[in-house]
Amino acid sequence: MSVPPKILILTGSYGNGHLEVTRSLITELNKRGISNIVTSDLFYEAHPILTNVTRKLYIKSFTKGQNIYGFLYYKSDFRLTDFRIDRMIDRYGYMRISQLMKENDFDLVINTFPMQALPIYKQHTKSTKPVIPFINVLTDFCLHTRWISDSIDYFFVACNSLKEELIDTGINENKITVSGIPIKEEFYSYDKFSMSEDITSNQTKRLLISAGAHGVLKDLAQIIEKLKVKEDLHITVVCGSNQLLFNELMKAYQNDVTISILGYVSNMANLMNQSDIMVTKAGGISLSEALAIRIPLVLAPAVPGQEKDNARFFEKEGMAILTKSEEEIVPAILILLKQPLLARSLTKQMENHFYPHASGLIVDRVLALIENPRVHKEPSHDSKEIKN
Structure with missing residues (x-):
C-alpha cells in the first residue's frame, strides 16, 4: 500500500x-x-x-x-x-x-x-x-x-x-x-500461569482489589477489615480516579504496612503480575487483562447488562469465582488461598481462552x-x- x-x-x-x-x-x-x-x-x-x-x-x-x-x-x-x-x-x-x-x-x-x-x-x-x-x-x-x-x-x-x-x-x-479484545501490549509481557506454585508456598500472599472509579464496592472498608487479620496477606487497593474513596482509605490505613492504597496507576500489569488473587468487576477490558496475566479472579457482584453476562461467562467456563453479594467476596478470597488446586484450575481455564x-x-x-x-x-x- x-x-x-x-x-x-x-x-x-x-x-x-x-x-x-x-x-x-x-x-x-x-x-x-x-x-x-x-x-x-x-x-x-x-x-x-x-x-x-x-x-x-x-x-x-x-x-x-x-x-x-x-x-x-x-x-x-x-x-x-x-x-x-x-x-x-x-x-x-x-x-x-x-x-x-x-x-x-x-x-x-x-x-x-x-x-x-x-x-x-x-x-x-x-x-x-x-x-x-x-x-x-x-x-x-x-x-x-x-x-x-x-x-x-x-x-x-x-x-x-x-x-x-x-x-x-x-x-x-x-x-x-x-x-x-485489544488491550495494552504491556499485559502480554507477563505470564501468570506459573503462579499456582507460588500460592501453595508459605510466603505472604498478595491480594489486589480493583475498586473502580465508580464505587463498585460499597463496603470496601469492611472487606479490608475482615481480611487484614490474616498475617500472611498483603492487600493492595487501586481506587482509580475515585478520589473520595482514596482519601477515605488512606486516612484509615496509611499507617498499616500490610495495606497499600493507590489512586490512578499506570502500572496495572505489573501490579497484577505481582499479585496472587484479584478482585475486580467484570468489564471486558479488565477480564481480558486478567486473561493475559492469568491471575485467579474473584468477580465483584455484577450490575445487570454486559458485565453480568461477562461474569456469567467466566463463571461458566471455570475462569473466575462469581460473587452475588459483597458478603461473598471475603469467603471467596479465603477459598482461593486455602485451595491452590482451585486457583490452578482457574488459571488453566484462562489459558484455554486467551488470545x-x-x-x-x-x-x-x-x-x-x-x-x-x-x-x-x-x-x-x-x-x-x-x-x-
Missing part, C-alpha cells in the same frame, strides 16, 4: 472499555506508520445532552439504578423486543456518520461501540458511495444485537462462543475472527481488507436489520 490509509474509529465514552480498545488499535496502527486516523465519540458528537444523561445513568448503575440500566440494556436487544428509543439514538448517530463521511475520504471504518448507526448509513448510501470495509470490534464476552448486521463486513470477537452466537444469527463464519496480541491480529486483517475490500463480501442472510 503506497499511500497510508485514512481510518475512522468510532468509539463511546460509557465507561473506559471502548476508549481503551480504541487507544490500543491506534497504538498498533501507529506502529505500522498509519497516523491518518479520525476518532469519533459518535453519539456524544451527535447528541451531547442525551449522551450525558445516559452516561450518568450508566455510571449510577454501579451503585444505584441497577435495575433501570439492566432494563434498558436488555430492552434494546431486538432479539427480545423492538425498542424505539435506541432507534432514535441510532438516527442521530447516522447523521453524524454522514457528516464525517462527507468531510473525509476514509479507506476503512472500525467500530468499537454497539450501535446500528453504521448499518443505517450503509443502507442509505449503498448505491451512491464507494464500498469501504466496515468493521466491528466487540468489546465484551457476550453478544448484544446492536453489534449485529449484514452490513458489517467483518467482526472481531473475544471468544469462540461469541463467534458461534454470531453465526446463529445468520452472520457468515468467514466474516468472523476470534481475536480476543494474545489482539490489536496486531486485527490490524493485519483490516489492512488486508483495505487492499481487497471485496474479499470478505458474503451474500445477504436473514439476520434482522435495524428498521429505519
Whole structure:
C-alpha cells in the first residue's frame, strides 16, 4: 500500500472499555506508520445532552439504578423486543456518520461501540458511495444485537462462543475472527500461569482489589477489615480516579504496612503480575487483562447488562469465582488461598481462552481488507436489520 490509509474509529465514552480498545488499535496502527486516523465519540458528537444523561445513568448503575440500566440494556436487544428509543439514538448517530463521511475520504471504518448507526448509513448510501470495509470490534464476552448486521463486513470477537452466537444469527463464519479484545501490549509481557506454585508456598500472599472509579464496592472498608487479620496477606487497593474513596482509605490505613492504597496507576500489569488473587468487576477490558496475566479472579457482584453476562461467562467456563453479594467476596478470597488446586484450575481455564496480541491480529486483517475490500463480501442472510 503506497499511500497510508485514512481510518475512522468510532468509539463511546460509557465507561473506559471502548476508549481503551480504541487507544490500543491506534497504538498498533501507529506502529505500522498509519497516523491518518479520525476518532469519533459518535453519539456524544451527535447528541451531547442525551449522551450525558445516559452516561450518568450508566455510571449510577454501579451503585444505584441497577435495575433501570439492566432494563434498558436488555430492552434494546431486538432479539427480545423492538425498542424505539435506541432507534432514535441510532438516527442521530447516522447523521453524524454522514457528516464525517462527507468531510473525509476514509479507506476503512472500525467500530468499537454497539450501535446500528453504521448499518443505517450503509443502507442509505449503498448505491451512491464507494464500498469501504466496515468493521466491528466487540468489546465484551457476550453478544448484544446492536453489534449485529449484514452490513458489517467483518467482526472481531473475544471468544469462540461469541463467534458461534454470531453465526446463529445468520452472520457468515468467514466474516468472523476470534481475536480476543485489544488491550495494552504491556499485559502480554507477563505470564501468570506459573503462579499456582507460588500460592501453595508459605510466603505472604498478595491480594489486589480493583475498586473502580465508580464505587463498585460499597463496603470496601469492611472487606479490608475482615481480611487484614490474616498475617500472611498483603492487600493492595487501586481506587482509580475515585478520589473520595482514596482519601477515605488512606486516612484509615496509611499507617498499616500490610495495606497499600493507590489512586490512578499506570502500572496495572505489573501490579497484577505481582499479585496472587484479584478482585475486580467484570468489564471486558479488565477480564481480558486478567486473561493475559492469568491471575485467579474473584468477580465483584455484577450490575445487570454486559458485565453480568461477562461474569456469567467466566463463571461458566471455570475462569473466575462469581460473587452475588459483597458478603461473598471475603469467603471467596479465603477459598482461593486455602485451595491452590482451585486457583490452578482457574488459571488453566484462562489459558484455554486467551488470545494474545489482539490489536496486531486485527490490524493485519483490516489492512488486508483495505487492499481487497471485496474479499470478505458474503451474500445477504436473514439476520434482522435495524428498521429505519
